[in-house]
Structures are given as C-alpha cells and as structure tokens.
Amino acid sequence: MSDLRTLFDAASDLAGLSFAELARRHGMSVPADLRRHKGWVGQLLETALGATAGSQALQDFPELGVELKTIPLDARGKPLETTFVCTTPLVDITGVNWESSNVRNKLQCVLWIPIDGRREIPLAQRTVGTAFLWQPDASETALLKNDWQEHMDKIAMGQVERITAHQGEVLQLRPKAANGRVLTEAIGPDGERIQTLPRGFYLKTDFTWNIIRRTFNLD
Incomplete structure (x- = not known):
C-alpha cells in the first residue's frame, strides 16, 4: 500500500463481505472450522490487503x-478472545526497554478489522466488519507499558514460569506454542538457562472491548 488512506479505504471496502466471497477473490479455500486453522482469517485479510511482513518481527505494513x-x-x-501481539523475548534481555520493545512497535498504530466470531455461524458465511484505525492514548500507553515492564522484570528475575494469564491489567503473558513439545530457552530462578514453552504477549478482552465500545459508541 502506498499510503495510509489507501490502506484504510481498501480495508473499509471489505466490510460486509463473507469469508467465502473474500477467499474466492484470492483463490483460497475456506476450512470447515478454525480448530486446525486458527490463523486462517488473519492470513485471508493479510492477503486481501497485501501485508508484507509475514512472520517477521515487524508491523504488517512496515x-x-x-x-x-x-x-x-x-x-x-x-x-470473544484475547488478541495476540507478539512473541516474548525470554533471554538476552539486558537493556531492553519499552521504547524499543516489539509490543510498543506493534501497537503504535493498529488497523483493527472486526470479524463475525459467532461459532454457530458456518465459517464461510461469517462476514468482515467495519475497519478502524487506533493509536493508544496516553492512559492506554501507560497501562501497556506498566504491564510490559512488570512481565519483563519477572522474566529477568527468572520467574517466567510463575507468571500467569491473570497477571497484568491489560497485557497478559502466556504460552505461545503449537504443542507442549516446542520449547525455548529462558532464564531460571538462579540465573541458569532453562527450557520452557515460548511465551506471547496478548491484549486482554476488557481492554479491546473498551476500544470497540469507544470507537462504535456502544453502551
């Protein structure tokens, strides 16, 4: 996309399309459900809008x-669910700060695309909603930064395995892996290297619900 206006207009034009219609436009097949295809809707919309980052630690439109x-x-x-932000660094984190963090990088400007998540509706018939742009205001930034700092401090102190999804006011940390056999290095309680599940940062639903309510003036 050449500019933000063009991207936003393209995203806005998708509103009301069913997943089947959008998939047909781009030569993709619609899975029966998302149990084994969790990221399929995101991939469909990335394809439709020409996102370039793929799995790199960059914004989708860098x-x-x-x-x-x-x-x-x-x-x-x-x-209906928390929103994945990015994977979490668990080692070599000396000197890492909020300003240079991938969480801040990913969330500094977000193009949100609501989608019909009702599980009783067949996936092919679900539709794309009205896209909107969001940048965290000062209070939202402060909440995100505080949670990020608390999580990273615990990781640095070797407490990664004691962090639960209940911790953090708006930003949670929890395992992010296809299965329990996927392990990565982390800092242990005594500063040693341990093997643990990869972790990811996720926005809690109360936080994203507030964004939705404010954007669309919902009660």
Whole structure:
C-alpha cells in the first residue's frame, strides 16, 4: 500500500463481505472450522490487503508503520478472545526497554478489522466488519507499558514460569506454542538457562472491548 488512506479505504471496502466471497477473490479455500486453522482469517485479510511482513518481527505494513489485527466479536460486538501481539523475548534481555520493545512497535498504530466470531455461524458465511484505525492514548500507553515492564522484570528475575494469564491489567503473558513439545530457552530462578514453552504477549478482552465500545459508541 502506498499510503495510509489507501490502506484504510481498501480495508473499509471489505466490510460486509463473507469469508467465502473474500477467499474466492484470492483463490483460497475456506476450512470447515478454525480448530486446525486458527490463523486462517488473519492470513485471508493479510492477503486481501497485501501485508508484507509475514512472520517477521515487524508491523504488517512496515512501510506505513501499521499493524493489522483481526478481532472476532459476538452478536453484541464484544471480543470473544484475547488478541495476540507478539512473541516474548525470554533471554538476552539486558537493556531492553519499552521504547524499543516489539509490543510498543506493534501497537503504535493498529488497523483493527472486526470479524463475525459467532461459532454457530458456518465459517464461510461469517462476514468482515467495519475497519478502524487506533493509536493508544496516553492512559492506554501507560497501562501497556506498566504491564510490559512488570512481565519483563519477572522474566529477568527468572520467574517466567510463575507468571500467569491473570497477571497484568491489560497485557497478559502466556504460552505461545503449537504443542507442549516446542520449547525455548529462558532464564531460571538462579540465573541458569532453562527450557520452557515460548511465551506471547496478548491484549486482554476488557481492554479491546473498551476500544470497540469507544470507537462504535456502544453502551
């Protein structure tokens, strides 16, 4: 995309399309469900909008500084699940700070695309919602930064395996792996290297629900 306006207009034009219609446009097949294809909707929308980053630690549109995030909603417009932000560094984190963190990088400008997440509706018939752009305001940034710092401090102190998804006001840390056999290095309680599940940062649903409510003036 050449500029932000063009990207936003392209995303806006997708509103109301079913997943089947959008997939057909781009030569993709719709899976029966998302149990074994969890990232399929995101891939479909990345393809439709020409996202370039792939799996790299960059925004989806690095030339524009924009991250693309889909968010499945229920019939009331409420998010149905947490939103993955990025994987979490667990070693070699000396000198890492909020300003240079990938969480801040990913969330500095987000193109949100709500999608119909109702599980009773066949996947092919679910539709794309109204896209909107979001940048965290000062209070949201402070909440994100505080949670990120608390999580990273615990990781640095060798407490990664004591962090639960309940911790963090708006940003949680939890395992991010295809299965329990995928392990990575982390710092242990005594400063030694241990093997643990990879972790990811996720936005909690109350946080994204507040964004949705404010954007669409929902009660």
